[in-house]
Each structure stands twice: as C-alpha cells, then as structure tokens.
Amino acid sequence: MKSEQNPSIRQVKIYSIVTVILIVIGSGVSYWTAGRIEFYTDAVRHTSEVLQCTDQLYSSILERETNIRGYIITGNEEFLTQYHQSNLNADALLIQLKRLTVDNGIQQNNVEELRGLINSRVRTFNATIDYIKEHGDLDGFLDPSKTNSALSGYKMIRAVVLRINKVEDNLFRGRNQSLINNINALPFIVGLISIFSITVGLITFFSIYQYNKAQVTANAEIAVYQEKLRDQIKLLDDSNKELEQFAYVASHDLQEPLRKITAFSDLLKEQYADKLEGEGDLYLNRITASAIRMRRLITDLLEYSRAGRIDIEKVKTVKLSKVVSDMLDDYEMAIHDKSAKITLGKLPKVQGTETEYRQVFQNLVSNALKFSNQKITPEISITSEKASNELITKYPSLDTTQKYYLIKVSDNGIGFEKEHADRIFSIFQRLHGKEEYEGTGIGLSITRKIIEKNGGLIFAESSPGKGATFNIILPSIST
Structure with a gap:
C-alpha cells in the first residue's frame, strides 16, 4: 500500500x-x-x-x-x-x-x-x-x-x-x-x-x-x-514707451539747459574775460567744451534711436556710387586737411534711402581719417564685388537663396586688435580716450543698425598698425 x-x-x-x-x-x-x-x-x-x-x-x-x-x-x-x-x-x-x-x-x-x-x-x-x-x-x-x-x-x-x-x-x-x-x-x-x-x-x-x-x-x-x-x-x-519718453526728453528738455550753459559761458568769456584770475579762463573753457560735448552726445544718441527706424525718404533704388561721390565732395575739406588719397571703385545699386547710406559711408570715411597714421599719407579705398556663396552661408542671418554684394571700405590707419572687431559696433564703445580722438562712440553703432535694417550685415577686419577693412554685405537688386 x-x-x-x-x-x-x-x-x-x-x-x-x-x-x-x-x-x-x-x-x-x-x-x-x-x-x-x-x-x-x-x-x-x-x-x-x-x-x-x-x-x-x-x-x-x-x-x-x-x-x-x-x-x-x-x-x-x-x-x-x-x-x-x-x-x-x-x-x-x-x-x-x-x-x-x-x-x-x-x-x-x-x-x-x-x-x-x-x-x-x-x-x-x-x-x-x-x-x-x-x-x-x-x-x-x-x-x-x-x-x-x-x-x-x-x-x-x-x-x-x-x-x-x-x-x-x-x-x-x-x-x-x-x-x-x-x-x-x-x-x-x-x-x-x-x-x-x-x-x-x-x-x-x-x-x-x-x-x-x-x-x-x-x-x-x-x-x-x-x-x-x-x-x-x-x-x-x-x-x-520709456525709450520714446527718453528720446523726447533728450531732444527737448536736456538740450535747453545745455544751450543756456553754452550761451552764458560765451557771454561770461566775452564780457568778463579780463576780470578772470588764475585758472578761471581755463575752467570756463572746460565748462564750454563739456557742454558742447554733452550736446553732441545727446544728438548722436538721438541719431542712433532713429537709425534704421525712421525713413526720411521713401525706400527706393539707390546708386551707391553717386551717394558716396556726393559725400566725398562735401567732405573735401576734411580730406584735403589730411592730404588723404581716396580710391573709389564701381559700386552697386541697392535698396534703401540715400540719406541713410550717406550716413553709413560718411561714418566709415570719417573714422578712417580720424584714426589715420600720422606718419604716412592716409589711403582709403571703397570697392565692391559679388559676395561668394561661402561667405553668405557663413552668416545665418543671410538668405542663402538671395544674391548679395560685398562692399569694402579699407584704410591704412592705426588699426585695432582682432578681439575688438565686434566691440567697436557697440554703442558708446571707444578703443581710445576722448583726449586722443574726439567722438562719442555711436557712429559705428548707427552704421550697423542701418545696414542690418536693409537686410545686410557689417563686420570689421584689422590688426594694429596695418589699417582696417569694414566689410558690408547688402542684398542685390533682382533684374
């Protein structure tokens, strides 16, 4: 069992x-x-x-x-x-x-x-x-x-x-x-x-x-x-809204006191120059110079706020050769004072306004003269060519299906360090003290703003003592 x-x-x-x-x-x-x-x-x-x-x-x-x-x-x-x-x-x-x-x-x-x-x-x-x-x-x-x-x-x-x-x-x-x-x-x-x-x-x-x-x-x-x-x-x-209010204040309220300071300084110097003792005349001159610089700074700041935003003229086809030639004619005395040699190549037609492009090239030529080498004759060349596809694809902000011109403004001036190539386009940025070179540090900021507003871009190439080249890329006009 x-x-x-x-x-x-x-x-x-x-x-x-x-x-x-x-x-x-x-x-x-x-x-x-x-x-x-x-x-x-x-x-x-x-x-x-x-x-x-x-x-x-x-x-x-x-x-x-x-x-x-x-x-x-x-x-x-x-x-x-x-x-x-x-x-x-x-x-x-x-x-x-x-x-x-x-x-x-x-x-x-x-x-x-x-x-x-x-x-x-x-x-x-x-x-x-x-x-x-x-x-x-x-x-x-x-x-x-x-x-x-x-x-x-x-x-x-x-x-x-x-x-x-x-x-x-x-x-x-x-x-x-x-x-x-x-x-x-x-x-x-x-x-x-x-x-x-x-x-x-x-x-x-x-x-x-x-x-x-x-x-x-x-x-x-x-x-x-x-x-x-x-x-x-x-x-x-x-x-x-605050920026607009600031622009209004800068254009009206701030300028008036400066005009009064300058006017009274001039009157004081004219009527009491013989009564000023010690360094009084020096101090008075400094007051006047500071007031003038402040007015210029406010004016440039207003120019920057308007650049690329307000068109005085209707956007149209602009002949850059004519714009630059007219600007150089008006700038003849400054060029003559520096004994500068200007080489102007064939420039293209682009879309925009003559006033803005005139301001662009005036800023660049003015800087080239200002920062020229005192030991040699200033030489400035303005030329253009078709931008290569390699250059266009290098910058994401550009449309690779669009054709562009490359415009170069070159000089043989004092130049600057490579690391400052982007900094110089920032507002109020200066590489030199105002005692060495006058200006407010806004001109290149305005230039960049105008170029970018017109669908292009600008960049600089330079090295100390070997001059500088400002490269402007602008869309071409389809024919």
Whole structure:
C-alpha cells in the first residue's frame, strides 16, 4: 500500500512543483509581457503626442500664413493680432516638440531646422508688415525673387514637417506592431494564469492615470509659461514707451539747459574775460567744451534711436556710387586737411534711402581719417564685388537663396586688435580716450543698425598698425 502511495505522492510533488514552476513562469511571462505592453503603449502614445504636436504646429503655421494674407489684403489690424498670437503658439509648440523628441537625435535636428525656417519666415513677414505700415501697400517691395523665396520657404517648412511626421509614422508603425504582437500573446498567457488579465487591466488603468496626470501637469506648465510670456511682452512695451519718453526728453528738455550753459559761458568769456584770475579762463573753457560735448552726445544718441527706424525718404533704388561721390565732395575739406588719397571703385545699386547710406559711408570715411597714421599719407579705398556663396552661408542671418554684394571700405590707419572687431559696433564703445580722438562712440553703432535694417550685415577686419577693412554685405537688386 505504501509502495503504491509513493508514486502518487511523488506525482503530487512533481505536479506541485510543475504547477509552481508554471505559475512562476506564467507570472514571469505575464509580468514581462505586461511590461512590454506598457512600454509600447507609452511609446505609441508618445509618438501620437509628437504627431499631434506637429499637426498643431503646422496648423499654427497655416493660420499665420492666412492672417498675414488677410492683413495684406484688408489692412485689418485684427489679422495682425491673430498673426502675433499664431507666432506665440508656434514658439510654444516648438518648445513642446523639442522636449518630446529629446531622445531622438534625428528629430532634434529636424526640429532645429524647422525652427530656423520658421524664424526666417517670421522675419520676412515682419519686414512685410513694417513696409505696409510705413508705405500703406507693397508697391516697390514685392519682386519675383522675394515671391520665389517666400514660396521656397513655405515648401521647405512643409517638407521638414512631413519629414518629422514620416519619422514618427515609421516609429508609430513599428511600435504599434510590437504592441499588437504582445497583445496577441495574451490568450496563451491567460491559459496559464488567469490573473494576467487583471494585471493588464491594472497596468492599463495605471498608464491612463499617469497619462492624464502628465497632461494636467503639462497644461499647467503651458499656462504658467503663457502668463510669463504675457508679462515679458508687457515689460517690453513699457520699456519701449520709456525709450520714446527718453528720446523726447533728450531732444527737448536736456538740450535747453545745455544751450543756456553754452550761451552764458560765451557771454561770461566775452564780457568778463579780463576780470578772470588764475585758472578761471581755463575752467570756463572746460565748462564750454563739456557742454558742447554733452550736446553732441545727446544728438548722436538721438541719431542712433532713429537709425534704421525712421525713413526720411521713401525706400527706393539707390546708386551707391553717386551717394558716396556726393559725400566725398562735401567732405573735401576734411580730406584735403589730411592730404588723404581716396580710391573709389564701381559700386552697386541697392535698396534703401540715400540719406541713410550717406550716413553709413560718411561714418566709415570719417573714422578712417580720424584714426589715420600720422606718419604716412592716409589711403582709403571703397570697392565692391559679388559676395561668394561661402561667405553668405557663413552668416545665418543671410538668405542663402538671395544674391548679395560685398562692399569694402579699407584704410591704412592705426588699426585695432582682432578681439575688438565686434566691440567697436557697440554703442558708446571707444578703443581710445576722448583726449586722443574726439567722438562719442555711436557712429559705428548707427552704421550697423542701418545696414542690418536693409537686410545686410557689417563686420570689421584689422590688426594694429596695418589699417582696417569694414566689410558690408547688402542684398542685390533682382533684374
């Protein structure tokens, strides 16, 4: 009897062990499958979020295109308000898209490329808006080059969006297929352990809960960001109003006391010069010189605030050769005093205003004369050539589909250190004391502002004792 029971007990033990093994294996497989389902569910949901974000971004781009067209056609400011809101929405969506694709290097590069194209498009639109606000229409602004550039820019944006969607579609199909494969394995696992379905249900519930929680958090963060953005816009508006108020004060209230100081100083010197004792005459001269310098500083500051913003003349085709020739004729005495030699090459026609370009070249020639080497005859050359593609692609602010001229203003003056090449264009920046060279340090800042306003850029090259070259890149006029 005992011998007959032993196999049965042994079988029970075996069955128990097998059952435990099956339970353990089933639990392990169910746990692993549940983990895979959770992983691919999150992956599919993440891909869907990216696609949804991309669709919203593209919709925002289309909305912006519609608003800018509506504004151009009707002049209704409401379209302009909606256009600015579309820009804000696009910026927020770009940030969200960047965050969602942080683990995908290809998509990160695509998003950055899309950001650059959008920013370039926005700059074009802003230039169009500024032109309409200034002239009331687009006569003289649109040309085949700009139209083709605009169409090309839109196509490039659409191509990048489609590229992002294609990458995500491929990921979605792969992840969705993996998710389906794991779900199809469920019936076999359910046959081994019934609790698997409960586990999957709990995992699904937990995933949905986590997703909803994440969505609530994301919405709250977006709301906070939008509120901060509105605050920043308000601060910027307030700052602009303060600058306008400052310009008014500088042009009226500050100049009047200086005129009185100068007038009374002149009267004092004229009527009481013989009664001044000691260093009185010296002090009086210093008062007058300081007042004159202060007036010049205020005047230059006003010039800087107006540069590139207020056009005295309507923008048109400008012959730089004529502008520079006229400027040199008016500057003849200063050139003669320095015995300077001026070489003027053939200069192109560009878009802008004669007054502004005259100011640009007058500042550059004036600086070349001011900072000339006292031991040699000053030589200044002004030439131009077509800008190479390598030079254009070097600067992101330039449109690679546009043709440009490179205009060079070179001298054989005292030059400056290479590290100061950018600093000299900053407002109030001087490399020398005012005792050595007069001036307020604003001229080159005004020059840069005018050039950039006309769609170009300026940079300097120099070394001590070997002169300086100011390179101006300006868009060419399509023929």
